Amino acid sequence: MNSGDFPVTIKRREVVAAALPVQDHWLPMSNLDLLLPPLHFGIFFCYKNVERGSPENMAAVLKKSLAQALVYFSPLAGEIVANGQGEPEILCNNRGVDFTCACAGVELRDIDLYRPDLSVHGKLVPVLVHGLLSVQVTDLKCGGVFIGCTFDHRAADAHSANMFLTAWADIARSNPIKLLPSFRRSLFNPRRPPQPHASLDKLYAPLLQPPSDDGPDRLTSRIYYIRSDEIERLQSQSSRNGTRKSKLESFTAFLWQTLASAADRSKTVKLGVVVDGRARLSNDETTSLESYFGNVLSVPYVEASAGELQSTLLNVVADMVSACIASASSAEHFLALIDWVEVRRPKAAVVKVYCKEERDEAAVVVSSGQRFPVQMLDFGWGGPDFGSYHFPWGGETGYVMPMPAPHGNGDWIVYMHLKERHLNLVEARAPHVFKPLSPHYLKF
Structure with a gap:
């Protein structure tokens, strides 16, 4: 048991x-x-x-x-x-x-x-x-x-x-x-003069007080596995016109649509996607950021009404996810973000999707854990039989991270930190996709 x-x-x-x-x-x-x-x-x-x-x-x-x-x-x-x-x-x-x-x-x-x-x-x-x-x-x-x-x-x-x-x-x-590791903070010095983009005001906001998760509808964590054939099916349904969506984009679109599936059509569902800026900021003229130790992240987000998500095909929702990611996938975005922080220091700021509003049915951030090196964590007695992130980060915004399964067969492990009613919803609406992690699956 x-x-x-x-x-x-x-x-x-x-x-x-x-x-x-x-x-x-x-x-x-x-x-x-x-x-x-x-x-x-x-x-x-x-x-x-x-x-x-x-x-x-x-x-x-x-x-x-x-x-x-x-x-x-x-x-x-x-x-x-x-x-x-x-x-x-x-x-x-x-x-x-x-x-x-x-x-x-x-x-x-x-x-x-x-x-x-x-x-x-x-x-x-x-x-x-x-x-x-x-x-x-x-x-x-x-x-x-x-x-x-x-x-x-x-x-x-x-x-x-x-x-x-x-x-x-x-x-x-x-x-x-x-x-x-490299700790060269000078790689992220602001430009002189700073050149922030006004569009970043839509993504980030002043941090007035730390978010609290003590409310009656607090978030909880569960871990699922998704079989590789289901991931590929979602990818196929999300792609169109000869353009193949990534597995992460496809999964994220499906999750976003599922969270909206039982909500009041007038409610808003916000979706943030974590974008790593290392590849965007690295080029032939600068040091590669692959070895940089610190945060090189941006979290663009998109929102839509539950009604829109309920009535839209998955491939169109996937296009919205792709556009969201693309908005933060350039070097200029990260340079402007560095400048945006600079002109506001020492006032603290936070990604705006983390600030859930009253009209929101749900707000969730998806971050890819596909580079989690679980099989490389061999300390002398073999690689792990299982590994996962655990990020109960507080507040009212959910957090979801898919990772490779330890079997190496293309399956995913998915850590999900959402409100219990939303976890129950994805299990009820998509039991073929989200399968509760079990000792049997892990071969324990």
Whole structure:
């Protein structure tokens, strides 16, 4: 029986600092970092039937390699402190990373990964209390291991976290790091004079107060899997006139339309899509941003009435999604966004789709996790049998992230953080697409 009701015993709490001395220094946030409010996101991965040494030896390997990885990723061993203008900056003081060793009286197959808020959050994925990163390693009754990490989003996006985790695993196996991180904030200096676009006023807004998720209709998390043939079917239905939509565009259009399917036709459904600017800003004349550690994101959004989405063909809805993504897919968009932040500093701002309005039936942000390197997270005892992001980010705007399934067969794992009635809606309207994650599917 899947459960979130199981005991977790803390064996010890430690702080892991970089293995080599790091001279204290300040690392400013880039203008793109400053668009992130204080949000934390989790990543977890689990291994069943680990047969390499005792739990104590495994923890020792993870701690030693973490300390070595922090030499290269030293900001993650620091903390965020407000500067004289009240803006956050990273103090690289090597305070270290909170590292917890625990054991759980449950087998991997009995952890309810379908409902991670109950089974994972705060139990197997730690709550970040101090610093920029927290790690928990939990031994399971079956001999498996569960590793949970929580990052401060103001310092790292998913691309950066993936870079760090891959480097950590490489070091644990005594392999060279594939990609050394760059912290060159000068890559995101504003233009002189700044040239912001007025259109960005429609995408971003002043952050008046941190969003709250304490309302009666608060969001909750569930994890699904989608079979590859269903993804391809959605892609086929979303494409027309010889133009093939991407799988992410097709899935996003279907989700947007499904959320509107049972709503009052006059209500609005907002859809935001996370766009990574690294490829857009990189060119032959500048350093590639593939190794840049920090946030290089924009979140354009589009809105439509529920009635419009209900009466529109999926391929037309997919065109709307494509146009939304295209609006933020140029270097000029990101340069203008950097400038837009610059002329408003030190006033904080946030993506406007995060500010849900009364007339909204729903607002949701979709972010691609297709580059999640789950099979590369081998610390010396093989790759994970499962891994996922966990991002219960607060507020009233939903968050959805599709990732590759661990089987490598083209299936997707989809983390969804929505209102319960909307989760129930997508399950009822599209049970052939959204299938609750189960031990049977994961072969636990």
